[in-house]
Amino acid sequence: MKIKHLLPLLVTGFLTACGSEPRENTVLGPYLQGLQNLGRPAPVSPSAEDIRDQITPEVRAELGGAPLMIAVLEKNNLASVLIEERRNRNLVTYFTPDGISLTLKDGVLVGTRGLGFDLMSADVADILPAIQRNGREVVRIHRYLDGEDQIVIQSFVCDFQGRREVTETCYGDGLKIENSYRIGGTGKIVSSRQWIGVEQGYVRLEPAS
Amino acid sequence: MRKPHFNTLYGLLPLAALSALPASAVAQQSYSYNSYGTPGLIDMPTAESAEDAELALSISHFAGSTRNTLSFQITPRLSGSFRYSKIENYVGTRTLFDRSFDLRFRFVDEGRYRPSMAVGLQDFIGTGVYSGEYVVATKHVTPRLTVTGGLGWGRLGSYNSFTNPLGIIDQRFEERPVGTAATGGQIESAKWFRGDAAFFGGIAWQATDRLTLKAEYSSDAYPRETSQGLFERKSPLNFGVDYQLRDNLRMQAYYLYGSEVGVSFNVLTNPRKPAINGGVGPAPLPVKRRIAGQAGNLGWAGEPDAKASIQAQTASLLAKDGMVLEALKLGGRSATVHIRNDRYLARPEAIGRTARILTQTMPASVEQFTIIPVENGIPLSATTLNRSDMEDLEYAPDATWTSYARADINDAAGSLDDATYAADLYPKFRWSVGPYVSASYFDPQEPVRVDAGLQLKARYDIAPGWIVSGTLQQRLAGNRKDATRVSDSKIQRVRSDSNRYAQEGDTAIKDLTLSHYFRPGKDLYGRVTVGYLESMYGGISSELLWKPVGSRLAFGGEINYVKQRDFDQRLGFQDYGVATGHLSGYYDFGNGYHGQIDAGRYLAGDWGATITLDRTFANGWSVGAYATFTDVSFDDFGEGSFDKGLRFTVPLDHLLGKPTGRTYKTVIQPLSRDGGARVNVQGRLYDTVRSYHDPELKNSWGRFWR
Numbered sequence: 001m002k003i004k005h006l007l008p009l010l011v012t013g014f015l016t017a018c019g020s021e022p023r024e025n026t027v028l029g030p031y032l033q034g035l036q037n038l039g040r041p042a043p044v045s046p047s048a049e050d051i052r053d054q055i056t057p058e059v060r061a062e063l064g065g066a067p068l069m070i071a072v073l074e075k076n077n078l079a080s081v082l083i084e085e086r087r088n089r090n091l092v093t094y095f096t097p098d099g100i101s102l103t104l105k106d107g108v109l110v111g112t113r114g115l116g117f118d119l120m121s122a123d124v125a126d127i128l129p130a131i132q133r134n135g136r137e138v139v140r141i142h143r144y145l146d147g148e149d150q151i152v153i154q155s156f157v158c159d160f161q162g163r164r165e166v167t168e169t170c171y172g173d174g175l176k177i178e179n180s181y182r183i184g185g186t187g188k189i190v191s192s193r194q195w196i197g198v199e200q201g202y203v204r205l206e207p208a209s
Numbered sequence: 210m211r212k213p214h215f216n217t218l219y220g221l222l223p224l225a226a227l228s229a230l231p232a233s234a235v236a237q238q239s240y241s242y243n244s245y246g247t248p249g250l251i252d253m254p255t256a257e258s259a260e261d262a263e264l265a266l267s268i269s270h271f272a273g274s275t276r277n278t279l280s281f282q283i284t285p286r287l288s289g290s291f292r293y294s295k296i297e298n299y300v301g302t303r304t305l306f307d308r309s310f311d312l313r314f315r316f317v318d319e320g321r322y323r324p325s326m327a328v329g330l331q332d333f334i335g336t337g338v339y340s341g342e343y344v345v346a347t348k349h350v351t352p353r354l355t356v357t358g359g360l361g362w363g364r365l366g367s368y369n370s371f372t373n374p375l376g377i378i379d380q381r382f383e384e385r386p387v388g389t390a391a392t393g394g395q396i397e398s399a400k401w402f403r404g405d406a407a408f409f410g411g412i413a414w415q416a417t418d419r420l421t422l423k424a425e426y427s428s429d430a431y432p433r434e435t436s437q438g439l440f441e442r443k444s445p446l447n448f449g450v451d452y453q454l455r456d457n458l459r460m461q462a463y464y465l466y467g468s469e470v471g472v473s474f475n476v477l478t479n480p481r482k483p484a485i486n487g488g489v490g491p492a493p494l495p496v497k498r499r500i501a502g503q504a505g506n507l508g509w510a511g512e513p514d515a516k517a518s519i520q521a522q523t524a525s526l527l528a529k530d531g532m533v534l535e536a537l538k539l540g541g542r543s544a545t546v547h548i549r550n551d552r553y554l555a556r557p558e559a560i561g562r563t564a565r566i567l568t569q570t571m572p573a574s575v576e577q578f579t580i581i582p583v584e585n586g587i588p589l590s591a592t593t594l595n596r597s598d599m600e601d602l603e604y605a606p607d608a609t610w611t612s613y614a615r616a617d618i619n620d621a622a623g624s625l626d627d628a629t630y631a632a633d634l635y636p637k638f639r640w641s642v643g644p645y646v647s648a649s650y651f652d653p654q655e656p657v658r659v660d661a662g663l664q665l666k667a668r669y670d671i672a673p674g675w676i677v678s679g680t681l682q683q684r685l686a687g688n689r690k691d692a693t694r695v696s697d698s699k700i701q702r703v704r705s706d707s708n709r710y711a712q713e714g715d716t717a718i719k720d721l722t723l724s725h726y727f728r729p730g731k732d733l734y735g736r737v738t739v740g741y742l743e744s745m746y747g748g749i750s751s752e753l754l755w756k757p758v759g760s761r762l763a764f765g766g767e768i769n770y771v772k773q774r775d776f777d778q779r780l781g782f783q784d785y786g787v788a789t790g791h792l793s794g795y796y797d798f799g800n801g802y803h804g805q806i807d808a809g810r811y812l813a814g815d816w817g818a819t820i821t822l823d824r825t826f827a828n829g830w831s832v833g834a835y836a837t838f839t840d841v842s843f844d845d846f847g848e849g850s851f852d853k854g855l856r857f858t859v860p861l862d863h864l865l866g867k868p869t870g871r872t873y874k875t876v877i878q879p880l881s882r883d884g885g886a887r888v889n890v891q892g893r894l895y896d897t898v899r900s901y902h903d904p905e906l907k908n909s910w911g912r913f914w915r
Binding site for chain 1: 479481482485486488489490491492493494495496497555600604605606608609610638639640641642643666826827828866908909911912914915
């Protein structure tokens with residue numbers, strides 16, 4: 001079998017594939033990228049503190065003065081700045097510089113896009129007042145896409161505790177999740193730790209300054 | 210270059226593609242595979258079914274026999290397998306290469322006291338080397354321990370056998386007819402469940418989450434293999450160890466028949482489990498809500514450059530999302546945009562992203578968005594959405610269902626008639642240079658042969674719906690031209706000369722055509738293609754498709770006149786020419802099952818019909834099988850008796866976890882001969898049209914808000 005001889009040819013073929021239009025994706029693209037990075041030290045992901053230091057007044061001006069936040073994905077400790085992109089009534093959508101979005105409704109996470117295994121929507125109508133009033137047995141409903149692009153639902157029953165530091169403990173679908181919110185003087189959520197889903201885990205949202 | 214037929218890379222090794230699949234999260238499963246690549250013990254089957262839609266590629270070897278099996282769990286109860294085996298010294302000192310197909314149906318589910326039960330046909334088409342039938346029961350005694358017992362016929366009733374109990378029903382069951390059709394490939398139903406029967410059974414114990422130990426009593430006497438001296442069958446008892454190396458990779462070792470050691474590997478994948486649900490990749494633009502009170506303002510319409518700047522802005526935002534703005538019609542209250550989507554296989558995602566972009570670019574008075582995807586210059590469907598729904602439903606709990614219910618999906622014929630096309634789209638020249646791989650399978654001298662080289666693709670869009678395109682290939686390496694098998698066909702050699710094409714076509718014009726796509730009327734789609742249609746045929750091909758936008762049913766007709774091309778695949782033709790064509794019926798049964806019947810005249814001038822059944826998945830996968838019966842007799846057809854095969858579509862998105870718009874398509878034909886062959890013209894209409902219609906759009910509408 002002469003397949004062995006073909007391999008280098010194919011690899012160079014994929015490397016040299018070119019045309020009148022940019023070729024964004026080749027089969028071997030991700031593998032080649034992996035190869036190129038071999039031997040180099042793994043990039044150190046910045047911490048929330050690093051990012052806070054980088055947000056100078058000049059950077060803020062460059063971003064058009066848009067409100068900023070900092071997000072940390074706990075599962076891989078990846079931190080990123082969040083830039084407010086758009087408000088739709090009480091929905092605020094933030095983008096990371098690499099094009100992932102998080103949407104908050106009065107500070108409560110109702111959706112992510114671009115992470116993979118995204119939270120497509122969250123029904124938090126009863127959650128919002130419950131944060132202020134230590135509600136009990138409040139229903140929270142999450143929607144996700146399954147592998148065949150069908151919407152699947154996860155529902156939880158949640159209890160709340162605390163005044164300035166509110167803890168939300170939810171049970172459902174054999175899972176226990178624990179969100180926490182820090183409430184500022186005006187009654188708004190200042191920072192939080194919220195659950196996205198089984199695969200993505202928790203995200204910490206903090207003010208940028 | 211990413212047009213639909215450019216997207217599709219034919220001929221890549223399907224098995225290689227399968228084994229490269231990512232570790233889809235295969236849940237801890239209680240079943241394992243046997244040496245025949247089906248859920249079972251060691252050599253014997255069990256009543257278990259694999260996880261729904263699981264594809265398992267298995268390679269097993271013992272005592273000079275190698276079995277390569279591809280199994281698919283067609284429905285939760287029904288599974289099918291295709292096997293290509295090699296048995297050394299089977300006929301004298303000659304090695305036998307054999308193709309076989311299995312089916313298994315689980316007709317009783319396991320209950321508290323009741324075992325699951327299944328009936329199976331092993332090697333039910335073909336020369337019958339492995340043919341046997343069985344009824345089998347499997348029960349979990351504990352969650353980790355299963356006990357299996359069954360009754361086998363044929364090969365599975367050859368050791369310690371007794372008179373067929375079915376003889377009570379009819380004495381004819383007691384005798385199994387001998388011999389098969391000389392050409393093989395026929396369904397040997399006259400033999401099923403006849404002749405002596407025997408018991409088999411065994412246990413499987415899942416010692417840890419990864420390790421399973423198995424023991425069985427085999428009812429297969431291996432009379433032929435033992436008489437040929439392949440091995441000595443000293444005992445009916447077999448022992449095996451199954452170890453899960455990774456989520457999608459298992460390895461097994463066996464001690465068989467008191468004398469032999471065997472091994473096997475299983476690579477598993479499941480179309481229902483892509484690498485990343487929903488995929489990674491840039492988030493869509495958020496919806497921009499209009500400022501209250503602005504909706505009545507039509508002042509913008511008076512500004513001279515308003516439309517041009519709106520069109521430019523829309524085009525640039527679409528381009529960022531991998532789409533092209535073909536044309537825009539702008540009214541005071543409504544806007545119609547024609548888009549080309551080469552990125553999102555989930556078509557609703559393209560529509561949803563476009564609608565989000567329109568909330569950013571359209572003046573506040575525009576309340577209605579009509580989004581019309583266009584491919585090869587023809588509009589495929591028109592989805593009309595209310596802008597206020599986009600504003601209100603973003604992240605609404607039931608946004609998916611509500612947005613689908615409120616969307617109006619209609620036919621789009623004639624929608625481009627008075628549209629202003631975006632500048633610099635027509636005429637347009639595009640080209641690309643890249644590698645190609647072409648393979649041939651199942652030549653007994655070398656079961657897989659591969660050629661590789663470089664190919665130049667070019668495409669010139671003259672005007673909407675008018676396209677010149679071509680592919681030039683230069684072979685650089687490979688062994689396809691070493692194939693020395695000469696066609697022994699008794700009918701016109703329309704496909705069996707493929708070796709000669711491989712030998713003489715070092716530099717080949719694979720295709721070079723002028724094609725025209727058009728909409729003759731509502732629900733109708735048309736195509737005419739002229740030129741070198743494929744590597745073996747050139748001529749003219751015309752097609753008409755009837756597919757209402759919400760219909761599960763579609764009809765098509767295709768008429769071609771083609772001439773056989775010279776082996777060197779340059780510009781010349783041989784003498785043989787034929788008028789060929791089909792009438793086709795397509796039906797979407799729901800739940801992903803899809804059927805197609807094509808009846809008409811094939812390349813060798815033979816008349817007949819092809820039946821195809823596919824299981825399709827909303828994420829772009831499909832797995833199917835087809836069979837063609839024509840008036841060429843089984844004897845004249847030769848080995849295999851009639852044309853049949855398996856076909857696969859694998860979306861690249863499944864592997865990479867991000868939208869690429871590209872799919873791999875491949876057909877596995879156990880025997881490629883001259884009966885029932887069709888011309889391979891590019892750009893057939895149905896798959897493209899259907900993907901932008903209901904029920905397909907509805908099935909993947911979950912992606913509308915992705």
